[in-house]
Amino acid sequence: MTDYAIPRPVSGDVVDLILEDHRLFESLMREMRDSTADRAAAREAFADVLVAHGEAEEHHVYPRLEKRTEDVDAEEVHHGEEEHAQINEALLALLEARGTDTQKFEDALEKMNEVLQHHLTEEELSILNPAREEVQEAERRSLGEAFLKARSEHLDERAGSVENVRRLVQEAHDKGLLPAEEEDS
Known part of the structure; x- marks a missing residue:
C-alpha cells in the first residue's frame, strides 16, 4: 500500500494553511482518478484530511471569522456548513464504493x-479573501x-x-x- 503522508504543520496563517489543504485535496483527487495509483490509499488519506479539515474549520475558524470580518456573516457560515455536509455525503458514497476499479467508485469520485x-x-x-483582507x-x-490543533486531533481519531x-x-x-432522505417505496 502506498503511504500518502498528510502534512502536519504546527503553525501558520490560517488562510495559507486552508489553501494548502485545498491543494492537497486536489492532488489526492488526481491520485484517485489515476488507475495506476494506489487509489484505496489515496481515498483513505483524502477522507481523513478532508473530514479533519472541515471539522476544524466549522468549529474553530468559521465562528471566529464571523465575529471579525464584515463579509463573513452568519449566512456565509451556514452556507459553508451546508457545503461541508454535502461534501461529507459525497465522501460517504465514495467510501462505500467497494473496490476502486468499479463504475460506482468512478461515479462517486466524479x-x-x-x-x-x-x-x-x-x-x-x-471567506478566505475577506479573512486575508x-x-x-x-x-x-x-x-x-x-x-491545526483541531485538525491534528481529528486526524489522530481517523476522522x-x-x-x-x-x-x-x-x-x-x-x-x-x-435534504431529508427519500423513503424507498
Whole structure:
C-alpha cells in the first residue's frame, strides 16, 4: 500500500494553511482518478484530511471569522456548513464504493470532485479573501494554531473512517443541513 503522508504543520496563517489543504485535496483527487495509483490509499488519506479539515474549520475558524470580518456573516457560515455536509455525503458514497476499479467508485469520485470544487472556489472567494483582507496577521496566526490543533486531533481519531462519516452525514440530516432522505417505496 502506498503511504500518502498528510502534512502536519504546527503553525501558520490560517488562510495559507486552508489553501494548502485545498491543494492537497486536489492532488489526492488526481491520485484517485489515476488507475495506476494506489487509489484505496489515496481515498483513505483524502477522507481523513478532508473530514479533519472541515471539522476544524466549522468549529474553530468559521465562528471566529464571523465575529471579525464584515463579509463573513452568519449566512456565509451556514452556507459553508451546508457545503461541508454535502461534501461529507459525497465522501460517504465514495467510501462505500467497494473496490476502486468499479463504475460506482468512478461515479462517486466524479460527484465528489463536483461538490468539492464548488466549495473550494466559493470558500476561497467569499471567506478566505475577506479573512486575508480584514483580519490582522497575528489573529490569522492564532486561528491557524487553533485550526491545526483541531485538525491534528481529528486526524489522530481517523476522522475519515466510514463510521465517522456516516455519523456526520446523519447529524447533518438531523440538523436540516441536508435534504431529508427519500423513503424507498
